[in-house]
Amino acid sequence: MADLTTMLGSLQLKNPVMTASGTFGYGDEFADFIDIAAIGGIIVKGTTLHHREGNAYPRMAETASGMINAVGLQNKGVDYFIEHIYPKTSAIDTAVLVNVSGSTIDDYVATAEKIADLEHIPAIELNISCPNVKQGGMAFGTCAASAYEVVDAVRKVYPKHLMVKLSPNVTDITEIARAAEGAGADSVSLINTLLGMAINANTRKPVLSTVTGGLSGPCVKPIALRMVWQVSRAVSIPVVGLGGIMNATDAIEFFLAGATAIQIGTANFIDPTTTVKVIDGITSYLDANGYKSITDIIGKLEV
Amino acid sequence: MKKYMSDLIVTANTPLNNQYFLLKLTSKETLPAMLPGQFVEVLIDDCSNVFLRRPLSVHFVDKTSNELWLLVQRIGKGTEKMSTWQAGQLVNVLYPLGNSFSVPEKQSSVLLIGGGVGVAPLLLLGDYLKNKAIVPVFLLGARSKSDLLMLEEFAKYGTVYTTTEDGTYGEKGFVTQHSILQQKFDKIYTCGPTPMMKAVAAYSLKNNISCEASLENTMACGIGVCLCCVQDTTDGHRCVCTDGPVFNIKDLKWQI
Numbered sequence: 435m436a437d438l439t440t441m442l443g444s445l446q447l448k449n450p451v452m453t454a455s456g457t458f459g460y461g462d463e464f465a466d467f468i469d470i471a472a473i474g475g476i477i478v479k480g481t482t483l484h485h486r487e488g489n490a491y492p493r494m495a496e497t498a499s500g501m502i503n504a505v506g507l508q509n510k511g512v513d514y515f516i517e518h519i520y521p522k523t524s525a526i527d528t529a530v531l532v533n534v535s536g537s538t539i540d541d542y543v544a545t546a547e548k549i550a551d552l553e554h555i556p557a558i559e560l561n562i563s564c565p566n567v568k569q570g571g572m573a574f575g576t577c578a579a580s581a582y583e584v585v586d587a588v589r590k591v592y593p594k595h596l597m598v599k600l601s602p603n604v605t606d607i608t609e610i611a612r613a614a615e616g617a618g619a620d621s622v623s624l625i626n627t628l629l630g631m632a633i634n635a636n637t638r639k640p641v642l643s644t645v646t647g648g649l650s651g652p653c654v655k656p657i658a659l660r661m662v663w664q665v666s667r668a669v670s671i672p673v674v675g676l677g678g679i680m681n682a683t684d685a686i687e688f689f690l691a692g693a694t695a696i697q698i699g700t701a702n703f704i705d706p707t708t709t710v711k712v713i714d715g716i717t718s719y720l721d722a723n724g725y726k727s728i729t730d731i732i733g734k735l736e737v
Numbered sequence: 738m739k740k741y742m743s744d745l746i747v748t749a750n751t752p753l754n755n756q757y758f759l760l761k762l763t764s765k766e767t768l769p770a771m772l773p774g775q776f777v778e779v780l781i782d783d784c785s786n787v788f789l790r791r792p793l794s795v796h797f798v799d800k801t802s803n804e805l806w807l808l809v810q811r812i813g814k815g816t817e818k819m820s821t822w823q824a825g826q827l828v829n830v831l832y833p834l835g836n837s838f839s840v841p842e843k844q845s846s847v848l849l850i851g852g853g854v855g856v857a858p859l860l861l862l863g864d865y866l867k868n869k870a871i872v873p874v875f876l877l878g879a880r881s882k883s884d885l886l887m888l889e890e891f892a893k894y895g896t897v898y899t900t901t902e903d904g905t906y907g908e909k910g911f912v913t914q915h916s917i918l919q920q921k922f923d924k925i926y927t928c929g930p931t932p933m934m935k936a937v938a939a940y941s942l943k944n945n946i947s948c949e950a951s952l953e954n955t956m957a958c959g960i961g962v963c964l965c966c967v968q969d970t971t972d973g974h975r976c977v978c979t980d981g982p983v984f985n986i987k988d989l990k991w992q993i
């Protein structure tokens with residue numbers, strides 16, 4: 435059987451399949467359906483320094499092959515996470531990462547500092563790309579200078595693996611990726627959701643309370659794939675690919691495009707067993723094609 | 738409660754009128770216990786424009802035939818597709834989801850108020866109440882006679898009163914105008930259109946009656962991870978799919 439062990443720099447994962455932040459809760463919600471420890475990495479819900487109630491509802495619109503969300507980083511804050519959730523996630527026998535968000539650089543830094551102290555959190559994913567908050571969030575990730583500034587500030591206080599999550603809502607994503615790398619990121623993950631909107635023609639009103647929201651699901655996959663391909667050629671740190679992955683074939687396309695690991699997001703809503711099916715499917719693909727290791731297909735797109 | 742995802746088999750799909758149908762599903766294994774007020778998430782993978790699962794209340798669980806009943810209103814593309822499903826078809830379902838109505842432990846007079854397709858969860862609630870030797874009063878409202886559904890089934894568990902907006906059956910008007918509300922009840926359970934539930938909530942508050950309402954919201958996951966389905970409560974935003982769908986009206990921040 436092919437070896438799925440994945441190295442994201444110095445961060446070792448048992449396999450390259452992770453869960454995307456905001457789509458997998460804190461993991462235990464899926465324990466009735468799968469062995470969550472079989473997943474390569476679990477990235478928990480976006481966490482901020484202070485409690486956030488998130489946006490008003492409606493927060494979701496279904497679209498052709500996807501959905502638009504306007505959750506707005508609802509979470510109970512980092513201290514609540516440390517006190518009430520971390521004890522439970524520590525018991526999960528796989529890498530658990532915290533997705534860190536903020537409105538100011540100080541927020542990001544303070545949150546990352548607190549999480550740095552947690553023994554069983556080997557890495558953070560710095561979310562500089564959330565389209566659903568008024569301040570901060572995506573603003574940091576849409577300009578190379580501010581991306582550099584926030585990653586640099588967090589890098590100074592966070593010694594473990596620092597993954598930076600990029601926004602697709604930019605003219606040239608490779609510029610932002612290079613800025614993150616330059617500021618000391620250990621890996622980049624992409625893509626976060628694409629800014630979109632939905633209208634109800636009968637009421638002549640927007641469907642979402644926030645008018646615009648973040649588009650995800652299979653409809654974004656071609657864009658995500660293209661960006662992963664571009665970024666993997668622009669930086670030398672590992673790239674984590676996500677956006678619309680529904681099955682193992684989708685995942686393999688991301689590896690071929692240059693991703694070292696992948697994340698599964700919206701697909702968890704359709705089939706809560708997607709992660710383990712993708713892991714099994716990757717193994718079958720590698721075995722059927724005579725590859726010994728997942729590393730044999732990374733970036734092997736034949737152009 | 739443990740949740741399951743499995744392929745259930747359609748045993749019958751019966752049109753009840755031009756808008757509603759009753760879908761019965763069975764499983765090779767014995768179906769797990771499902772509580773009144775809980776719901777399921779149905780995958781409609783044979784319809785190209787439907788991406789997410791569709792939430793539907795558990796209408797009834799027939800233990801003798803090992804069947805799960807869904808009472809469905811054809812309202813859009815997904816439910817339209819479901820209405821065409823034939824006996825023998827496999828349907829992927831996540832179940833049982835959400836909390837449930839709290840069934841009283843001691844004898845009490847309870848009123849179950851349903852409107853439109855909102856009557857769905859009240860049938861299983863009737864069954865649970867019967868097991869506690871409580872005979873409920875059902876007050877079911879609809880636009881017109883042909884939209885009053887499953888009346889014979891409800892009658893197995895309690896006394897059934899009805900209203901229709903056009904007066905074609907039962908008392909004319911809205912449920913909250915029905916004469917049965919002159920009586921005193923200990924507990925009210927309600928499910929239906931939001932304006933109806935708000936009117937029922939206002940009546941309950943005025944008369945100091947404990948009231949539980951089953952709510953809807955847009956859902957993506959149904960298991961508490963996407964946070965798309967929140968409701969404003971006295972305790973902040975709570976998920977309708979896991980903290981609900983049943984809420985005590987005193988916990989809701991409804992303007993009534």
Ligand SMILES: Cc1cc2nc3c(=O)[nH]c(=O)nc-3n(C[C@H](O)[C@H](O)[C@H](O)COP(=O)(O)OP(=O)(O)OC[C@H]3O[C@@H](n4cnc5c(N)ncnc54)[C@H](O)[C@@H]3O)c2cc1C
Nearest residue numbers: 776791792793794808809810812813814815816857953954
């Ligand atoms: C917990 C819960 C329990 C439910 N139980 C039942 C049930 O037992 N029986 C039943 O028939 N329905 C029930 N519903 C509603 C049901 O989920 C929707 O009607 C269904 O998802 C519509 O899917 P569709 O593809 O047919 O419609 P779509 O094509 O998605 O929508 C068609 C039109 O209907 C509107 N619409 C969609 N969903 C709703 C909704 N929830 N309420 C009002 N309008 C809507 C849309 O805005 C659109 O205009 C329940 C919903 C929830 C959240």
Ligand SMILES: Cc1cc2nc3c(=O)[nH]c(=O)nc-3n(C[C@H](O)[C@H](O)[C@H](O)COP(=O)(O)O)c2cc1C
Nearest residue numbers: 454455456480503561625626650651677678699700
């Ligand atoms: C409901 C929902 C909530 C999300 N919350 C977060 C979040 O808190 N932090 C974050 O970085 N990304 C969040 N995302 C974005 C996803 O992690 C992912 O980047 C995006 O959905 C694309 O992947 P997908 O198409 O596989 O879902 C969220 C997405 C959805 C659908």
Ligand code: FES
Nearest residue numbers: 959961964966978
């Ligand atoms: S539908 Fe996803 S949290 Fe309720």
